[in-house]
Amino acid sequence: MATSIYVPCDTTALSMGADEVARLIEYHAGARGVDIELVRNGSRGLCWLEPLVEIGTATGRIGYGPVEPDDVQALVDAGLFDGKSDHPLFLGPVSDMPYLKHQQRLTFSRIGITDPLSIDDYRAHGGFEGLDKAMAMTPQAIVDEVKSSGLRGRGGAAFPTGIKWQTVHDEPWQQQKYIVCNADEGDSGTFADRLVMECDPFMLIEGMTIAGLAVGATRGYIYLRSEYPVAHRMLDEAIRRAEGGGYLGEDVRGSGRAFHLDVRLAAGAYICGEETSLLESLEGKRGLVRAKPPLPAIKGLFGQPTVVNNVLSFAAVPFILDQGGRAYADYGMGKSRGTLPIQLAGNIRQGGLIELAFGVSLKQILEDFGGGTFTGRPMKAVQVGGPLMAYMPVSQWDTPMDYEAFAKLGAGIGHGGVVVFDDTVDMGAQARFAMEFCTVESCGKCTPCRIGSVRGVEVIDRIRAGENREANLALLEDLCETMVEGSLCAMGGMTPFPVQSVMKHFPDDLTA
């Protein structure tokens, strides 16, 4: 029987040479007459070990990593095809690795294990069971299940998903409604959406289809950032196969209900991750933010009732429908129910995807999982939740990952990205970058954001140059307040958060 060999095909693995590794493994197998079946699986989310090559053995899957193309020959010589341990890159049984073992993977239960584009594989690992159950339920019962899970929007705003669905459900059914997936994952340090789309795309398709059944929407769009070419290819192919298998189309699995799904490619505007800007963009316009109300749930895409959810929110839904909302709500703390896919990134030794129940402390993530910085130097600051969120100093790292606990500190969890900086970071430069980023990415509709960010860069430059420092610091504080209070959306409204956090926790860096 052929030996199964797994070489991941997600962006991170590819960025570290996975295609070449796969090619060399096939070459050496051929040269030695070893019968192998090469599977291009998704990533396990252990990014620092990519490409993480696995060999199927009688006792489970054995891992080696990170495997660079130059390592393949020596690995083969050391018994790679038999899963032998005689090589420094040998990791042992992958599922026993503490990094994986200590996680609570509800959403990401399949990634890295399956072939992302195999419907059979997906089904064999519990896929489409949520959809099967949803098809036997009334729309209201589906919405109720999502409500009981306590799921809150994973894109950053943390709005209860079930309530959003209820609003769209309650709009009259004799009209076009839409399901829109926000896959414009623009926050630095976040890549969980990408992992869903590249490593388990049918899960997103299933979640969106369930949403369509729940609210009476027959058409869905995935608004995907153009920076994700691999995800684009995977989604297009997964949708094609789902259509072929009757999971999408005029008659979803013989239910008599239609759900059509398309990928729409964004065009490199960070602001289009804001839901109303995203809708404008989907309509073929400039991505200018809309004033709310009306809510997109009532007047969304093309003026019709629309569910707009993040990839991770939709991805949580199949589990909730399959295992029940209560099973999901059993995880977590306070009003933050279920699990949070944490993405550990930046200057960190063991970066990757860590899915855990809400409540875990930042320190546990950084130390137990991260294992210190990549450079080996002490950590100085972490930015949780993307470029619009606060920089957190060491004194705040005991905070549990919980929406309310973070909000109390003036910080946020956002989309769950954690970017680590070592002690060489110049926090003044980080504060300046926050404003600079806003000058580049502001949609321009409101003045505090469009002009405020430009003035912000200038004022920070003056402070750093030692020019009239006290007065300019007061001006910067005032400017931040104006942007927070006066901006139309989170772009201008939250750009000051990282700046204010630097002023508060790292003032010496700003005036250095």
Add this chain to the structure above:
Amino acid sequence: MHRSEQVSQQSGGAGVPSAGDWTPDMIRDEVDALKHLPGALLPILHAVQNRVGYIPEGAVAIIAGMLQQTRAEVHGVISFYHHFRTHPVGSKVIHVCRAEACQAMGGRALEAHIKARLGVDYHGTTADNEFTLEPVYCLGNCACAPSIRVNDDIHGRVTPQKFDRLADKLTTSALDIR
């Protein structure tokens, strides 16, 4: 992207590509194929850029006419999005990530190195028309930072040395084709 390579090779691969690298029919084909879509403008602009390598000024009137929009509307959309460009680019477009996770891993030094090595700033194209340099804010490869994208290939843990090797390889292979 692939198309842009062909175009620049046809035009000699050096200097500023000639204006003859697209035809109105080419643009009409792309619009015709997609104009039935709801909110068709972005898909159309992507298709035109994929085919020609950029969105020629002369295409704006054609697209506007066929979609029954004003030229100002179409131009406004093109200029809003960083991804769309209105000038020809080099054989390879290099996107360098400028965002926080890459900054934490030496991204700023890498940016400076790449600019110096190529001798261009952002949005610039090298004199031999090999490379166009663009900034990008996150490629989603944040646990293996810093990252760059060359056409559709993403490279992780890029050091100045690794970049130089890559640039040498890319330049060499392009010369081989000619």
